[in-house]
């Protein structure tokens with residue numbers, strides 16, 4: 148029995164079977180996913196244990212699903228029935244904070260909140276901040292997490308200098324290191340980043356850190372249309388002040404997130420009535436005088452870009468608004484949203500994309516609202532459309548429109564199990580075939596996270612890829 152084998156690897160206290168398996172391990176936070184009970188949940192404590200788990204799974208033909216904090220929004224850590232979840236919660240140590248090289252070396256189960264708390268006393272920051280701070284660094288690496296600060300700092304891909312990882316054979320590789328660049332063969336670190344647990348299990352990451360700016364200002368600018376906001380973003384990005392965040396929030400979303408958080412931003416009624424969308428900009432600096440100068444200059448510039456007004460929010464209100472924006476997903480979930488879309492387009496194409504969104508929403512009698520990282524073209528939409536077929540058509544149209552504008556079907560949350568069917572349908576078959584061959588090289592037995600990215604296998608996989616040419620899951624006789 149695989150359970151006995153796994154128990155000898157990690158110890159009986161670190162494997163859950165049957166009723167011991169928590170409901171939490173059966174799903175992530177995606178809205179449309181169907182929970183799947185795994186055969187076991189195993190919690191390794193070291194790279195050697197992860198490698199031994201993979202070797203055992205290969206022999207027994209058991210699929211493995213890596214799991215960080217389960218905050219993903221695409222069903223990527225949804226288990227496979229009969230498979231085993233590998234939870235990294237015990238591997239959560241900070242191995243090193245190297246203040247000379249501005250680098251941290253961490254285990255994958257460490258959360259962003261834990262890392263941030265440890266870096267603050269050193270006046271350093273790991274600036275990748277997707278909206279959910281309980282997310283793990285392993286999950287961030289596997290999804291190439293982005294977030295509101297990407298417009299200034301970039302995403303996970305720009306901050307992971309190296310990894311240690313266990314391949315689908317049980318072999319352990321170490322790639323990259325405490326340096327920004329090398330030209331020594333293919334960059335395996337970058338290949339694993341964003342691979343959603345389908346190529347390797349990340350057991351260690353070397354992260355690039357930055358000095359931690361202490362002073363922040365939040366500007367809020369109501370606009371008469373989202374199109375006006377989108378037109379204002381390129382000049383703001385070119386202003387030279389290097390904003391930390393440039394977020395747009397549509398009228399309905401703003402009402403939802405401020406009501407949810409109990410915030411009153413004190414905007415006069417006549418402005419509120421005329422505003423259809425808001426731009427939120429956060430500036431940061433190490434020097435309060437320079438921050439004040441930048442704030443003044445940018446506020447003046449925004450006023451000339453078609454905004455109805457510009458407010459510099461008091462510190463507390465600014466912090467509250469950003470925290471509420473981070474929780475926008477939870478507000479949509481609480482209000483019964485049926486799905487979310489995270490298409491990315493070149494930022495100058497946001498108006499064209501949103502025109503198409505309005506048109507398709509009206510044509511299908513759906514409610515589609517949202518906010519997004521306007522500075523880098525990431526549009527996050529919440530969709531209310533109870534009919535699954537109509538919803539599928541709507542999502543398909545929105546993704547196709549994003550692609551036609553030079554974008555991608557997922558800018559942030561990943562393909563997971565939920566968009567695997569869309570990827571199979573909409574992505575270039577030559578690229579898909581190449582991806583499958585890369586997967587086969589890392590994971591020749593096809594045991595790592597099957598159903599994610601390719602060939603959805605769960606109930607949410609209806610409409611998934613057909614004619615798979617990639618590695619088939621080995622079904623071991625000894626199971």
Ligand SMILES: Cc1cc2nc3c(=O)[nH]c(=O)nc-3n(C[C@H](O)[C@H](O)[C@H](O)COP(=O)(O)OP(=O)(O)OC[C@H]3O[C@@H](n4cnc5c(N)ncnc54)[C@H](O)[C@@H]3O)c2cc1C
Pocket residue numbers: 175176212213214215216217218219220223224235255276277278279281282283284285286287288289290291292293294295343344345347348349350473474475476477559560596599
């Ligand atoms: C409110 C909210 C807001 C969010 N905002 C953003 C946002 O702005 N930007 C953004 O990018 N994302 C956002 N997300 C999505 C999510 O937080 C990120 O995808 C995050 O990176 C997932 O981390 P996790 O630890 O929860 O991973 P999980 O959900 O546990 O897993 C995600 C993927 O990583 C794989 N994985 C986990 N650990 C490992 C490992 N050690 N080795 C290999 N594979 C592994 C899993 O198999 C799965 O494929 C948001 C989520 C929520 C709930």
